[in-house]
Amino acid sequence: MRADGGDFAVGDDLKARPMQWHGLEPGNGDIVETVHHISQNRDEPTGSAIRTFCLRIIGEVYGIAYTPAWHADLDSLLLPEAENWFSTSNGGSLHLVRDPAGEIVAAGGLYGLSRKRATAERLAARYANPGSVCQIVRVYLDPSVRRRGLGRYIVGLLEADAKRLEYRVSYLHADARACGARAFWRRCGYSEFSRFSYAAANGVDTSVDFDKTL
Numbered sequence: 781m782r783a784d785g786g787d788f789a790v791g792d793d794l795k796a797r798p799m800q801w802h803g804l805e806p807g808n809g810d811i812v813e814t815v816h817h818i819s820q821n822r823d824e825p826t827g828s829a830i831r832t833f834c835l836r837i838i839g840e841v842y843g844i845a846y847t848p849a850w851h852a853d854l855d856s857l858l859l860p861e862a863e864n865w866f867s868t869s870n871g872g873s874l875h876l877v878r879d880p881a882g883e884i885v886a887a888g889g890l891y892g893l894s895r896k897r898a899t900a901e902r903l904a905a906r907y908a909n910p911g912s913v914c915q916i917v918r919v920y921l922d923p924s925v926r927r928r929g930l931g932r933y934i935v936g937l938l939e940a941d942a943k944r945l946e947y948r949v950s951y952l953h954a955d956a957r958a959c960g961a962r963a964f965w966r967r968c969g970y971s972e973f974s975r976f977s978y979a980a981a982n983g984v985d986t987s988v989d990f991d992k993t994l
Contacts, residue, residue, distance in 0.1 A: 826876075827857035827858055827864070828857065828858060829884055830854075830857055830874070830876055830884060830887055831854045831855070831857045831858065833876075833884040833887060833920070833922075834854050834887060834918050834920055835851070835854065837920040837921075837922065838851075838920075841920075841923070852865075853865045853866070853889075853891065853895070853917060853918070854918070857874075865891045865895055866889050866890075866891060868945075870891065870892075871891060871892045871914070871945055871947075872889065872890060872891035872892070873889060873890050873891075873938060873941035873942070873945070874887070874888075874889040874890075875887065875888050875889070875934055875937050875938065877925070877930065877934070879925070885921070885922040885924065885925045886920065886921045886922065886925060886930055886931075886934060887918055887919070887920055887934075888916070888917075888918060888919035888920070888934035888935065888937070888938055889916075889917050889918045889919075889938070890914045890915060890916045890917060890938050890941065890942055890950070891914065891915060891917070892910070892911065892913070892914055892915070892947075893907065893910045893913040893914060893915050893951055894910045894911060895915070896915060899915070902976065903951070903974075903989070906973070906974075906991075907949065907951075912946075912947060912948040912949060913947060913948070913949045913950075913951050913991075914942045914945070914947040914949075914950055914951065915950075915951050915952060916935070916938055916950055916951070916952040917952070919931060919934055919935065919938075931964060932964075932967075932968060935968050938950075939992075939994060942994055943994050947994060948993065948994060949991055949992070949993055949994060950970075950991060950992045950994055951989070951990070951991045952965065952970065952990050952991075953976075953987040953988060953989050953990065954987060954988055954990065955985065955986075955987055955988075957986075962988060965990050968992070969992050970990040970991060970992045971990060971991065971992065972988050972989065972990055973989050973990070973991060974988075974989040975987065975988050975989065976989065
């Protein structure tokens, strides 16, 4: 299973207030999140913590071990701003959510589709100008905070960021077998338009392409 999707929560109870640091009122009385927009990679411990969180979710929830070719974007969180895929100066964005104890419980990011050369080449017929397309990635929630509207909230933040960065289309892909993830993205207004397969540890996996005009 490819780790770019997941069974996320759905809800409209939280309004996105993009590109700033802010607190959220607890939706169900037991989790208070602070949502941080990471505009630059000046806090190396934070970049490392986000990477660790994402790799933990990928391993625990999706059963996928760290693979450099698949996780180069997460590795870039350890690099200077100029090499960080998620930095604003590189056309990227990244949000994290912390619980009251300060632990990261959710994250989500985006960067230009051109960062993934193979994907851009595969979709060249659909996206003649890949520079106008962003890819939403690493929208991960700890199981303890799912089904509270947080996944939808993070996506709203990312889409607002994408518009500010002058992207015209938002693209993503999710595992074909992850019915919950596919339903989530449809509810966020994304449409399935294609499928592709790739070699995986257990043979061949298939993912579904989604996109949305911003």
